[in-house]
Amino acid sequence: MGEKPIKGEQKAFMTGNEAVAWAALAADAEIMYGYPITPQNEVMQYWTRLAPKYDKRFLQTEDELSAGFTTVGGVLAGRRAFTATAGPGNVLMQEPMSMAEAMRIPTVVVIQQRGGPSTATVIYSQQEVTLTCFGGNGEGLRIVYSTSSHQELFDYTIKAFNTAWKYRFPTFVLADGYQAKMRESLVLYDPQAKGIEMVPTESFVGKPGTPGEDRPPAHLRNTYNTEEELFDVLSKNIREFEENAPEITEYEEFNTDDADLLLIAHGIVFRSAAMAARELAGEGQKVGYFRPITLRPFPQEELRQAAAKAKQVMVVESAYGQLLKLVKENLYGMEVPIKTHLRPGVGITPEEIVADTKKILGEGE
């Protein structure tokens, strides 16, 4: 192998897409497969510029079905392989990712959410939460990190490879067009310099030796003769997903003791929610926030504990109730009132949240 792409730590000011490409390089990803779609294009564009210098490969495929299935192939060959997509590409990506999910193939996919179907907007939304968490004909046995900044895009893209290869579930980094296209400062680093060891990869096919003589052949399949046979496989996968969930889930919270209002938000909207909460807290209001970093698996216990101490919660998102659905499911049985601030397909400013919060808290008196 040639030189390391990043030595030690390096300050940078760049777009989120560029940060993803650097993170994949830093994580020693070996091959990217992809199909152009805004707002993800520059991940491929930076990767193709940087990759040959570090002996990495790229294949531009004929569509996202192919991008997903070639990524599956790359992983089967034992490589750290990934793809990136958005919107309608994410829809097509669900067919290959359902194969990866059922066969426990550690693919990594970066999603830069855009609005609506087709080319509704190529700019921004948080409308791909349900699709990314539960798309495909399966049980949603995947890991979804929702990032909120360029630093996190870098951190979690590296982490996604390790999570995928450690637990063998398809892993998604879920961001959006704002994060993709904005420029922000961040620190790039060589994971090793930070004490992060990359989880080693392993070939699913083409291991040394002759199958049937020196070793059993790999017979990988998604075809079963009976319902019970499939049930056994699924039960094992579900058990492993649930057993590992506490280790995988990540969240962040602020001012959750005794909040009059607990804001719940993810991704870039969380940043607005956090600014709003801090501003209101500074004014002496009892406002906190809870942010799930992993949307799958969801930090259920932690949210329930925070919600138990709050008078009410408010879900804030750039979608019409996709995070809300997750929140309701995870708060099932609790009586805390749930308010909403839902703005499908558009960004949300701290000012809007502050105004809405004040209205709600005013009403309550």
Next chain:
Amino acid sequence: MEVLPKIPKSWNLESKPHKFCPGCGHGLVLKALGQVIDELGIQDRVVFGCDIGCSLLAWDFFNVDSVQTHHGRTTPVMVGIKRANPELIVVAYMGDGGGYAIGSQHLVNAATRDDKITVLLVNNTIYAMTGGQMAPTTMPGQKTETTPYGRDVGVAGYPMMGPEMVSAITQEGAYVARGSVARFRKLKQYIKNALQNQMDERGFSFVEALSTCPTNWRTNAEKTWAFLEEQMTDQYPPGEFKTPQGKEG
């Protein structure tokens, strides 16, 4: 005369007798493939990918690493493996529905990109696994479950001529042939040429195998063979369409 071993060494005996219906052509195509894998001595580096369709019944057919994928998606999975590890020899095994309908964009693009893979496609003029609906290769006038009065080409279009198309869109260095389970030795030679082409890193390789489906054709042995040997062979001329030297058949 050379006496061939009855059962290829690369076959997985634990999954035999195989799961195809009596009189099915799939078993013959896979027998040819097994013998070729043995003769080329590549059992340790072949990856066999099978589609959804009756080809999926071959998921444990061989003692070679095998991946059963989704309907139409075997080509991109094999492309992904080959691009990630060019040392491996990959075979994408599929039906005419998988290759010419739902997965046609993958076939066309892998062929034009000159991916160094081998696609082995079984043409039985029908969607066999789903119970005998029309396939892209259903013959004009042929009755199927979705063309109960016979394929009307004015409504349902004409049969897909796969090797003809693939040879038109591939570069020099590609290998394209159509064989038939009725001409076993020829078919086997074509499969061998295709895999050799991949091993020599010359280019894309593609073999269509004319095959039988007595179950969905609802034919007895005699009629099965006659349909294959006469009607199908008329519509779909066997032979080599493209060889790396540029020689025709």
